[in-house]
Amino acid sequence: MELSKRLYAVAGLVTKGASVADIGTDHGYIPIYLIEQGISPKAIALDINKGPLERARMHIVGHGLKDRIETRLSDGLEAVMPGEVDTIIAAGMGGGLIIKILTEGKEVVDTLSSCILQPQSEIYRVRRFLASNKLRIVQEDMVKEDGKYYPMMKVIHGETESYTDCEYIYGKCLLKKRHPVLKQYLEREMQMKENIFYQLFQHKDSESAAKRMDAIRKDIVLISEALEYF
Secondary structure, three states: OOOOHHHHHHHOOOOOOOOEEEEOOOOOHHHHHHHHOOOOOOEEEEEOOHHHHHHHHHHHHHOOOOOOEEEEEOOOOOOOOOOOOOEEEEEEEOHHHHHHHHHHOHHHHOOOOEEEEEEOOOHHHHHHHHHHOOEEEEEEEEEEEOOEEEEEEEEEEOOOOOOOHHHHHHOHHHHHOOOHHHHHHHHHHHHHHHHHHHHHHOOOOOHHHHHHHHHHHHHHHHHHHHHOOO
């Protein structure tokens, strides 16, 4: 099974030997890859929609893995029993939805060894939620694919370290290991923000432009703080 760069990086955060529930599995690519590579002994492919779940089931059958990967129609972790798997994967969905899944599935989450999360939005909010719920980020990765940047994280139970706003936004682990893709992202963001600031500066007497400039200035300060790690 060939994975996209994003999904390959997500799968790379799974601990060898862990049984996995893949939430919003779509085509079932990650569970198939994890089984075929000998990373996971068994997996559950979950999706809230029948169409994607049936596509996943057909892919699983096609790869001869129907005895190792079970498909279940499920809203988040609804169809998973506590202790049934070691790890959950929630990738390619909004940060708000990931928080909802972790909150509503707390009974299951409490029994897990780890969660692999790849929020498509509101990553600052996700990191704040994890910290306030004694879920600690122990590993992060970031890839660029088709012009988009995708951060992802591995989370375990435990008290979190203190974070600055900059670290919540851009990822403490990514910053500490000076991740090259994050650096590229930060440099792009800095250029974009500075260009916007320059354009707004031409209309600085406008109240709305002045407010927007103030917000952009704060963003630039945070990006500068992040770039100091490199």
